[in-house]
Amino acid sequence: MSTASFDAGRPRTRSNWFTALFGATSESLPLEDWALRNEHSCRIDPSEPIELFAEGDVLSFKIFPSYEWKGRAESREELYGFAQRLMPRARAIVVRRLRPIARAHPPQRADRLEEEVNKALEEDWRRLTDGDRELWFRVTVRVEHDDLVLEQLRPYWAARIKAECDHRLGLQRAHQADELTRRWSDIFEHLESDPRAADAARLSEEVFASVFSTYVGNRREAVKDLLNLLRAAVDRHNDVGLGPSEYTTAWDEAIKAFRRQYGLDPQE
Numbered sequence: 001m002s003t004a005s006f007d008a009g010r011p012r013t014r015s016n017w018f019t020a021l022f023g024a025t026s027e028s029l030p031l032e033d034w035a036l037r038n039e040h041s042c043r044i045d046p047s048e049p050i051e052l053f054a055e056g057d058v059l060s061f062k063i064f065p066s067y068e069w070k071g072r073a074e075s076r077e078e079l080y081g082f083a084q085r086l087m088p089r090a091r092a093i094v095v096r097r098l099r100p101i102a103r104a105h106p107p108q109r110a111d112r113l114e115e116e117v118n119k120a121l122e123e124d125w126r127r128l129t130d131g132d133r134e135l136w137f138r139v140t141v142r143v144e145h146d147d148l149v150l151e152q153l154r155p156y157w158a159a160r161i162k163a164e165c166d167h168r169l170g171l172q173r174a175h176q177a178d179e180l181t182r183r184w185s186d187i188f189e190h191l192e193s194d195p196r197a198a199d200a201a202r203l204s205e206e207v208f209a210s211v212f213s214t215y216v217g218n219r220r221e222a223v224k225d226l227l228n229l230l231r232a233a234v235d236r237h238n239d240v241g242l243g244p245s246e247y248t249t250a251w252d253e254a255i256k257a258f259r260r261q262y263g264l265d266p267q268e
Contacts, residue, residue: 040079041070044087049144052099054107061102061110062144063117065094071135082135086128093126094139107149114143 049062067090073079083090098117105113118140125136145153 038072038074039070040073040076041068042076042080042083043068044080044083046087046091050091050095050098052095052102054146055103055105056107057103059107059146059149061105061107061113061146063098063102064142064144065091065139066141067137067139069135069137071133079135082130082133083137086130086135086137089128090126090137090139097121097124098141107146108153110143110145114141117141117143 044067046065046067049064051060051062053059054061067083067087069079069083071079071082073082101117101120102113105116121139121141123138125138128135128137
């Protein structure tokens, strides 16, 4: 094997022993162009859903997959083109993966199917090759009900929404009624202790004057009943000849305090 084209006119020394044994070459070793490319990623969201049977094989789920791709390419656009060519194969893999999961869920539980599938496929990267190209993809999904299932669910959700709204409205009304009752109670308590209240009430609306008079009258009657009970207790102690003990004196003081608080005549 001649090396004259490589070292003509050059004295042969120990330093060119490789050339003497194997011959000279002007060719360079080809580097793999694909390995030198940067890694990119892209996402493909098909508009058409995958329809798979639910439990019972009568009704279906509408599954909208979103494919995330990654691999080496000169640009994201080039990777997107490679991924588009591999989409039919990727779709077939997804259908095989999801079919048994869909059949394990009742047709009205699209939410549970979506949650389970996304959890199962979160880190499930699949490899596809096209010649010397190697791409990876994974899938997330959005699941919708079959149209027939939606027709059955609409009355249920309409009734549930109405029930929740009625419940909230009832709580709001109860809260407002409680707040209003507390405010009026404070007003009546204040007016009842004011000797001018009865006359001032007549200057107000007729309904308010009537309600206030009834309220005060009922309270006074209740106090009178209590005073009669206290008076009877004192009289019973006096009847048995106990005399003005500390016990009867305390009851008598209580009667006087009630009379003063509610503006009752001492003889009532």
